[in-house]
Amino acid sequence: MSLLNVQALSLTIGATQVLKSVSFDVAPGEILGIVGESGSGKSMTLLSTMRLTPRGAHASGAIRLDGEDLLAKSEGEMCTIRGQRIGMIFQEPMTALNPVQTIGHQVAEMFTLHRGLSAREAVQTAAQHLAQIGLTPDRVPIDRYPHQLSGGQRQRVVIAMATALSPKLVLADEPTTALDVTTQAGILDLLKALAQRNGAGLIFVTHDLAVVASLADRIAIMKQGEIVEEGPAPAIFRTMQHPYSKALRAAATLSPHTRVPKNANVTPILEAVDVGVSYQSSSWKQFGRASHTRAVDGISFKLVPGEVVGIVGESGSGKSTLARALLGIGPVTHGSVQIGGDDFATARGTKLRAIRQRIQVVFQDPYGSLNPRLRVEALIAEPLHLLDRRPSAKERRQRVETILARVGLTASDADKFPHEFSGGQRQRIAIARALILEPKIVVLDEAVSALDVSVRAQIIDLLRDLSERLGIAYLFITHDLSVVRALADRVLVMHNGRVVEEGPVAQVLAKPQHAYTQQLVAASPDLETALAERERTGVSA
Amino acid sequence: MAGQFLQRLMSLSLTLLAATIVIFVVLNIVPGDPATFMMGLNADPQALAQLRQELGLDLPAWQRYLEWLGGLATGDLGTSYTYRVPVVELIGERLSVSLPLTLMATALSLLVALPAGIVAAARRGKLTDAAIVGATQLGVAVPNFWFALILVFVFATTLHWFSAGGFPGWDEGVGPALQALVLPAIALALPQAAILTRVTRSALIETLGEDFIRTARAKGLSESQTLRRHAMRNALIPVLTILGLQFTFLLAGGIIVENVFYLPGLGRLVLQAITQRDLIVVQGVVIVLVAAAIAVTFLVEIAYMLADPRIRTGRT
Numbered sequence: 125m126s127l128l129n130v131q132a133l134s135l136t137i138g139a140t141q142v143l144k145s146v147s148f149d150v151a152p153g154e155i156l157g158i159v160g161e162s163g164s165g166k167s168m169t170l171l172s173t174m175r176l177t178p179r180g181a182h183a184s185g186a187i188r189l190d191g192e193d194l195l196a197k198s199e200g201e202m203c204t205i206r207g208q209r210i211g212m213i214f215q216e217p218m219t220a221l222n223p224v225q226t227i228g229h230q231v232a233e234m235f236t237l238h239r240g241l242s243a244r245e246a247v248q249t250a251a252q253h254l255a256q257i258g259l260t261p262d263r264v265p266i267d268r269y270p271h272q273l274s275g276g277q278r279q280r281v282v283i284a285m286a287t288a289l290s291p292k293l294v295l296a297d298e299p300t301t302a303l304d305v306t307t308q309a310g311i312l313d314l315l316k317a318l319a320q321r322n323g324a325g326l327i328f329v330t331h332d333l334a335v336v337a338s339l340a341d342r343i344a345i346m347k348q349g350e351i352v353e354e355g356p357a358p359a360i361f362r363t364m365q366h367p368y369s370k371a372l373r374a375a376a377t378l379s380p381h382t383r384v385p386k387n388a389n390v391t392p393i394l395e396a397v398d399v400g401v402s403y404q405s406s407s408w409k410q411f412g413r414a415s416h417t418r419a420v421d422g423i424s425f426k427l428v429p430g431e432v433v434g435i436v437g438e439s440g441s442g443k444s445t446l447a448r449a450l451l452g453i454g455p456v457t458h459g460s461v462q463i464g465g466d467d468f469a470t471a472r473g474t475k476l477r478a479i480r481q482r483i484q485v486v487f488q489d490p491y492g493s494l495n496p497r498l499r500v501e502a503l504i505a506e507p508l509h510l511l512d513r514r515p516s517a518k519e520r521r522q523r524v525e526t527i528l529a530r531v532g533l534t535a536s537d538a539d540k541f542p543h544e545f546s547g548g549q550r551q552r553i554a555i556a557r558a559l560i561l562e563p564k565i566v567v568l569d570e571a572v573s574a575l576d577v578s579v580r581a582q583i584i585d586l587l588r589d590l591s592e593r594l595g596i597a598y599l600f601i602t603h604d605l606s607v608v609r610a611l612a613d614r615v616l617v618m619h620n621g622r623v624v625e626e627g628p629v630a631q632v633l634a635k636p637q638h639a640y641t642q643q644l645v646a647a648s649p650d651l652e653t654a655l656a657e658r659e660r661t662g663v664s665a
Numbered sequence: 666m667a668g669q670f671l672q673r674l675m676s677l678s679l680t681l682l683a684a685t686i687v688i689f690v691v692l693n694i695v696p697g698d699p700a701t702f703m704m705g706l707n708a709d710p711q712a713l714a715q716l717r718q719e720l721g722l723d724l725p726a727w728q729r730y731l732e733w734l735g736g737l738a739t740g741d742l743g744t745s746y747t748y749r750v751p752v753v754e755l756i757g758e759r760l761s762v763s764l765p766l767t768l769m770a771t772a773l774s775l776l777v778a779l780p781a782g783i784v785a786a787a788r789r790g791k792l793t794d795a796a797i798v799g800a801t802q803l804g805v806a807v808p809n810f811w812f813a814l815i816l817v818f819v820f821a822t823t824l825h826w827f828s829a830g831g832f833p834g835w836d837e838g839v840g841p842a843l844q845a846l847v848l849p850a851i852a853l854a855l856p857q858a859a860i861l862t863r864v865t866r867s868a869l870i871e872t873l874g875e876d877f878i879r880t881a882r883a884k885g886l887s888e889s890q891t892l893r894r895h896a897m898r899n900a901l902i903p904v905l906t907i908l909g910l911q912f913t914f915l916l917a918g919g920i921i922v923e924n925v926f927y928l929p930g931l932g933r934l935v936l937q938a939i940t941q942r943d944l945i946v947v948q949g950v951v952i953v954l955v956a957a958a959i960a961v962t963f964l965v966e967i968a969y970m971l972a973d974p975r976i977r978t979g980r981t
Contacts, residue, residue, distance in 0.1 A: 174882075176879060176882055176883060179790075200887070203886070206883055206884065206885040207883065207885030208885060211883075212880075214883075216876060220876045220877055220880045221877055221880065222877040222880075222881070222899070223899065223973070223974070224898050224973050224974060233886075234885075237884065237885055237886065269974040269975070271974070271975050282880070285880070
């Protein structure tokens with residue numbers, strides 16, 4: 125008998141049908157990967173299983189755990205099932221933990237709640253369990269608070285809570301999406317080991333095919349609330365039939381960037397010389413003993429017109445601080461940044477506006493970076509105030525329409541508000557805004573990270589095309605090596621505020637020299653590598 | 666945490682020092698001559714000069730400020746021009762009414778607001794919630810002098826449970842004194858409780874939407890356990906903030922209610938001092954209120970640190 129049997133599960137929230145007759149099974153010890161884009165119903169499938177759907181949601185069908193229908197259980201019965209028989213792991217470990225309770229306390233709660241242990245016994249048991257998960261007391265004492273931990277450590281705490289009582293079924297909702305690649309690899313190994321050790325079933329929800337390709341026994345692909353394809357991995361990758369699955373697979377393997385390298389002898393459009401950014405921690409706090417934190421340290425590089433340079437590194441490596449320094453919106457405490465021969469630091473007035481016209485930016489979050497109260501025309505036209513001669517209303521409209529067409533939107537989109545667009549379309553709007561001044565350089569700060577894979581592929585195509593046609597140079601800041609491979613000519617690898625390796629993308633990724641780059645390349649999930657690995661070791665079903 | 670504590674204490678002391686300068690400048694320098702104010706426009710110049718000398722107004726401003734500051738440090742706020750008694754005594758006497766009254770009103774308001782806010786948040790969107798929100802609207806809208814009159818009419822003149830006004834003093838025993846403060850405290854507490862209920866409710870509802878609440882539910886906690894164990898402490902910060910502001914406001918802001926109930930409180934003292942141009946009393950009361958506000962701020966900040974470890978370690 126299967127451990128979990130979901131039969132014709134449908135879910136409506138208000139008038140919206142979120143899940144349409146979803147059926148699947150999970151056997152003991154099996155790992156099921158559910159893959160789909162945001163809004164496809166992956167998370168809602170998990171929340172339905174936990175009976176934790178939002179208010180106003182109505183589920184029908186059957187969810188049987190060891191033959192018992194969870195949909196027929198009372199809320200009180202569900203409280204004894206949650207945590208004991210089903211554990212759940214969430215996407216964002218920072219917000220998934222209570223910020224005002226110690227990690228020991230939060231894990232111990234599982235034992236006081238379900239096992240009736242005294243507070244003291246529970247904390248001791250929790251400490252043992254955390255140590256098994258890799259959080260030993262000498263490195264991470266149990267009286268720490270979540271904000272004192274790194275992202276990977278926090279996720280280990282969440283996993284410790286979910287697996288504290290060795291539940292038969294573990295649900296993991298994008299558990300590694302918010303983590304750096306090297307951390308992700310550790311968490312994936314941990315989840316796999318836990319599932320094997322306890323013989324528990326694991327449902328792993330993700331938008332990233334490459335992640336499940338190396339992990340899952342079976343894969344289900346969801347689209348618009350339905351499972352469109354399901355089968356054993358890795359065989360399913362060979363037999364994929366549904367057009368959506370094929371598109372998802374194609375999008376997950378971005379084609380490498382192949383074009384003639386730019387001539388390095390051309391006058392660079394951007395030249396960074398020994399750029400350093402250090403922050404002084406508040407001297408008042410320490411009564412005069414000021415200490416400096418070097419976020420960016422001694423970075424020098426050149427960018428020639430039309431060139432695409434990728435800057436990769438994990439969170440905290442100084443990528444974004446460097447980007448802000450280059451854009452002239454963050455401090456440069458050491459060295460200089462020349463853009464078209466001029467320096468932000470010394471320019472004022474007209475000169476400063478002229479420099480700003482040369483370099484524009486697209487940010488990561490297309491939801492947060494567009495003012496929701498402005499129409500698209502106003503949003504895109506915003507940088508025009510940098511021009512010495514303000515365009516007339518008619519001219520302005522014309523420029524907006526031209527640029528909208530260039531990024532693949534229509535002229536009538538200019539009258540809409542940001543909320544009327546999808547994430548991918550919003551990012552096109554953000555790109556249009558960056559392009560309207562015809563800049564020489566566009567800084568893309570994780571500009572495709574928040575997008576679904578298929579949308580991401582489209583945006584990358586658009587960026588490639590714009591660069592070819594308009595000769596714009598990109599500084600592409602990302603943690604995702606596959607994106608760099610698809611788009612960049614050269615890559616700078618950042619670690620702890622320094623560039624540890626740089627060179628042509630193909631060369632650096634194929635033969636990384638620095639230990640950190642090697643680690644980064646090895647940890648980055650890659651669909652083809654994962655599949656080749658599984659074929660080789662014969663773990664196929 | 667001890668370092669943070671000292672650091673806050675230092676910066677609040679500096680705030681108090683800055684406040685003494687502002688108060689001194691506003692009351693002694695800007696509006697001209699306090700002596701003229703006190704004696705009126707048609708005062709005899711000779712009498713005026715004598716008064717100025719008596720008040721020390723003939724000295725340069727910085728010297729007067731330093732003298733006042735020195736007095737402050739030793740607990741001497743000068744002598745009231747009209748009552749001819751030390752200002753410290755006057756204020757102490759009035760505080761013995763206003764402080765218990767404020768404490769009572771704050772306690773009452775907390776007693777009502779916390780449970781009401783919690784229930785409303787737990788039942789959000791349901792009838793109980795709507796009823797509580799409706800009641801708070803009423804509580805905010807009703808003028809408290811009117812509410813005070815209703816209280817007097819019902820509980821004093823009709824039911825005779827409490828006296829209609831006046832204060833017997835603490836020498837007559839704690840019982841009668843407290844009894845005299847009950848109705849005014851209720852009148853003062855009503856709008857405060859209404860505001861605090863709303864703050865508690867909205868802070869809790871916001872917290873209940875957080876990811877860690879979902880985690881708590883996934884651990885197997887019931888809705889009420891989740892609210893008690895995980896939501897409450899996280900929702901405390903805004904509640905503490907408002908509570909601190911309310912306390913400081915009530916200390917002298919209860920003046921209307923003090924008048925309705927004939928209570929010799931701080932609010933009435935300062936009003937009388939202003940009308941009688943007894944500037945030294947005004948100055949004394951204001952500095953005491955500023956000190957109280959700073960002390961409350963300090964206590965609220967300590968409460969923040971206890972409630973939220975992220976504030977304790979100075980990181981977000």
